[in-house]
Amino acid sequence: GGRRKMMERLAGKVLQRLLAKYCDVGSQDNVTMGVWSGFVRLQDVNLKADVLNKILSQQGIPLHIHQVHVSRIEVTIPWNQLGKRRKRNDGGEDHNDLVVLIDGVHVLASTDFDFDDAEMNGYVKEKRRKLLAEGLQAGQKRQWRDVLKRRLQDGILQQLADQLQIHVRNIHIRLEDENHKFACGAVCESLHLQNDSSKEKGFIPKAAQINHFGIYVNAVDVPQQSLPVEQSLLTLIQPAEATSALDRSIAR
Numbered sequence: 001g002g003r004r005k006m007m008e009r010l011a012g013k014v015l016q017r018l019l020a021k022y023c024d025v026g027s028q029d030n031v032t033m034g035v036w037s038g039f040v041r042l043q044d045v046n047l048k049a050d051v052l053n054k055i056l057s058q059q060g061i062p063l064h065i066h067q068v069h070v071s072r073i074e075v076t077i078p079w080n081q082l083g084k085r086r087k088r089n090d091g092g093e094d095h096n097d098l099v100v101l102i103d104g105v106h107v108l109a110s111t112d113f114d115f116d117d118a119e120m121n122g123y124v125k126e127k128r129r130k131l132l133a134e135g136l137q138a139g140q141k142r143q144w145r146d147v148l149k150r151r152l153q154d155g156i157l158q159q160l161a162d163q164l165q166i167h168v169r170n171i172h173i174r175l176e177d178e179n180h181k182f183a184c185g186a187v188c189e190s191l192h193l194q195n196d197s198s199k200e201k202g203f204i205p206k207a208a209q210i211n212h213f214g215i216y217v218n219a220v221d222v223p224q225q226s227l228p229v230e231q232s233l234l235t236l237i238q239p240a241e242a243t244s245a246l247d248r249s250i251a252r
Contacts, residue, residue: 015040023047038077045070046239058119063175064112066234069243071104071170077160097163097195106246107173108233162205166193172246176220176234183230184217187250212250 015033016025024046025031032041047068056063076099167190174185189212196207220232236242 019045021048022051040073040075040077042073043071045073054119057116058122060115062111062113062115063109065107065109067106067108067239067242069104069106069239070102071106072101073103074101075099097165098160100164100166102166102168103170104243104247105168105171105173106243108242108246109173109175110234111175111177111179163195164193164206165195167191170247170250172250174233174246176232178232178234181220182217183220183232184215185249186213186215188213189250 016031019025019042025042026044026046030043030045032039032043034040047065047070049065049067052065052068056065078098168188169190171188171191172185173187174183176183188210190209191211192209193206194209196205218230220230233242233245236245
């Protein structure tokens, strides 16, 4: 028991380090990991806006990310049961599925047309350098692609893809334009990607379901042509306030 807890605590720290470049998961208490049970839970995950904004700036995308918050991520991997089937009470069979649950995805962004030409040119040069290097190593990479393709078709990756289920709940992505005083966004109660046995053999058998999806475009602060007026969320100083405001807008 003690050794298992120590291993799971160590695995949690390793996971935090792997995510540290792009994510902030706060304290160790926000990471729950069962190495043997195949269960991983992350709570209150914040993607690092400065890292995302640097990528957007380099590629000349006129967006500025203020916040990307995910309330909870849970991954269940049945290591001991991959590829096996379990009997149901009605006599049928089910796979032991790999389940990914993502709850509370809240994104707040604004338009930003202040580009850094030097940074964009540096990104283009680095991209060209990598393409040249990849061209010189094309033969070697082709071999790796062939190996990966075979593993996808015949190995554990194919089993994981076949048995993968994804459930995303409570999504709100909002974009504000401070110059033209409007906000637009998309909200969704839930999105599900699940197994579908009716699919033809040779394809990954998946079916998608979207519940309570909607989009909106509203004036912000200043009324325009009798459109409803909203408060700008960019004025909310605390990230928790913006998250709460985004969450309240999701139809349930």
